[in-house]
Amino acid sequence: MILRFKQRFFSWFDSYDIYDENGNTVYVVKGQFSWGHCLKIFDAYGEEVGTVKERIFTFMPKFEMYFKNQYVGCISREFALFKPKYNVECNGWNVEGNVLEWDYTVVSGSGHDVASISKELFNWTDTYLLNIYDPADALCVLMIVLAIDAEKCSRNNG
Known part of the structure; x- marks a missing residue:
């Protein structure tokens, strides 16, 4: 499955549209006013399916x-010198980026690739x-x- 994640150009809060390979909207993400980033995720029918806070x-x-309103875990950045690393608490995944922070690989606890992000x-x-x-x-x-995009935004603007 390939998704394209695109930030909206004019928006007071973080907002994104996520499209499938055919250009259909799969998810819409809307930022909300809060301390720190709070991003609500809606499916193509407008139903809230998740939150990243x-x-x-x-x-x-x-x-x-x-997921919906149920806490499932957290994504946390780990200390690393040259390549960004993240731990995904709810499923044991790890995320590692390249030096320029443009490409990431999501790997399961058993070592198989879950996703690549570019x-x-x-x-x-x-x-x-x-x-x-x-x-x-x-x-x-x-x-x-x-989470990665919000963390980079906070680091670059903070």
């Missing part, structure tokens, strides 16, 4: 994940291509990308 006052950046260059807004090997993992992979 930044925990504030932590040593390393952490983002809570909710930032598309030369766009007006943040745009990522998500190659997800099992469509059932799409929402969780989307949450990872939202």
Whole structure:
């Protein structure tokens, strides 16, 4: 399954559209006013399916994940010198990026690839291509990308 993650150009809060390979909207993400980033995820029918919410006052950046309104775990950045690394608490996944922080690989605890994430260059807004090997993992992979993008935004603007 391939998804294209594209930030909207004009928006007061973080907002994104996520498309499938045919250009159909699969998810819409809307930022909400809060301390730290709070991103609500809606499916193509407008039903809320998840939330990514930044925990504030932590040593390393952490983002809570909710499916509907149920807490399922968090995504946390790990200390690393040259390549960004993230741990996904709810399913034992690990995420490692390249030095430039444009490409990421999501790997399961057993060592198989779950998804690859690539930032598309030369766009007006943040745009990522998500190659997800099992469509059932799409929402969780989307949450990872939202957390990474929000963390980079906070670091670059903070």
